[in-house]
Amino acid sequence: MQKELKIIKLTASLLLLLMTTGCWNSRELKDLAIVLGVGLDKPRQSAKNILVTAQIFRPASIQSPGAQGSGGSGGVQDYENIQNTGSTLFDTLRGFTHKLSSKPYFPHIEVLIFGRALAEEGLQKYIDFFVRDPETRLGVKVLIAQNKAGDIFKETPFLGTIPAEDIEKIIKAQEATSKTCTVNLEQFITRLMSKTTSPIAPLVELTGEGEKKRVRVAGTAVFKKDKLAGQLDGTETRGLLWVIDEIKSGIITVKCPDEKSTAELEIIRAQSKITPEIDGDNIRFRVSIKEEGNIGTESGSDNLVLLPAIEALEKAEAAVIQSEVMAAVTKAQKLDTDIFGFGEIIHQRSPALWKDLENKWDDIFPNIEVEVSVQAKLRRSGRIGPPVSPPKE
Secondary structure: OHHHHHHHHHHHHHHHHHHHHOOOOOOOHHHEEEEEEEEEEOOOOOOOOEEEEEEEEOHHHHOOOOOEHHHEHHHOOOEEEEEEEEOOHHHHHHHHHHOOOOEEEOOOOOEEEEOHHHHHHOOHHHHHHHHHOOOOOOOOEEEEEOOOHHHHOOOOOHHHOOHHHHHHHHHHHHHHOOOOOOOEHHHHHHHHOOOOOOOEEEEEEEEOOOOOOEEEEEEEEEEEOOEEEEEEOHHHHHHHHHHOOOOOOOEEEEEOOOOOOEEEEEEEEEEEEEEEEEEOOEEEEEEEEEEEEEEEEEOOOOOOOOHHHHHHHHHHHHHHHHHHHHHHHHHHHHHOOOOOOHHHHHHHHOHHHHHHHHHHHHHHHHHOEEEEEEEEEEEEEOEOOOOOOOOOO
16 A cells, blocks of 8 residues: 555655656736747948838737738738947847837748858858857858848738748749759858858849839859858859759750741750769769750640650750750859859868868869760650641641
8 A cells, every 4th residue: 555655655756756847937818929020231321330120920819710921810910120320240139129018039930041142242240140049940041132221121921921920932933943042051061161162042033113022042152261252143052952962843945847837845854964074184074964854845736745755855955955955054153152052062072082172162163174974854844745736628
């Protein structure tokens, strides 16, 4: 009996312990200002060093069961953009407490956007803060605004969503074209801390006028260390993604065998391999790409399922891929930014050789020879063979 009583007391003690410690660090939703997006800019005509725009979710706007879309309850939008300036990023974020009745809460940030002027000055000290901050997820998307980062959050959200969430979805949707990159905070700092590989980030801008302002994500910002050095357009960006093996999908337009019409070919899958070839002071990189695709549509009357037509399309597609890669290589060498990680490949394969090249890589990279070989394969032509066209007279 005494033994059973001890067991009962021990069990009760454990239950009490669980009940008293389970929610010791919980915080009420009403006490938090949930930040969904942050934009950092260089202030205009101000003695302060930084302007921060925070897009904050309004929990109160979803309390009414009749709330719809971005209007929230009673026509109130589900978010608010708050700005503050300061001498440092830490000081500026703390300063939000003077403008908000709740503490800014960062674990739910979807996007981190830097203005162009700030990016040209250098982002190291700002990136350092977000990496150290225990609330900021390393998976948050990093973008560079063509102009002001804060203006991006003024977009008219699509289908009633919140702008920060809308931007994150647009970035994800862009994988269908492969004309912009997707970079999170962890990927950005990995490149930033590399001795050779230059950081990249997608470019974002606000288009339209009045109340119909929409976000457009296209192209890639290229950095030299932590400073913005230039940018790639959509074609050059896809060339970069071919090399670094990050092509997800896309459409390639080529001429049909008759040279009069065009066909659009869908990228289904792709794989790339980079091989360095070193002969004394001569360094060459061989980029081998294998791509598989389908025929999406054609504007002519050729039967593209016939073998000669298929082979002609594959050859034309391979030529387009090769030209996109070389466009990216030419721009990167012009900017003297190793966005492909060529230096890192040499470092991993031959540390001794890299020791000799490391301090002069900036002089070597612009003159490196890059050879591109492409094997394109068309698998399907859709549900039909010959094109849909009126009968010939």
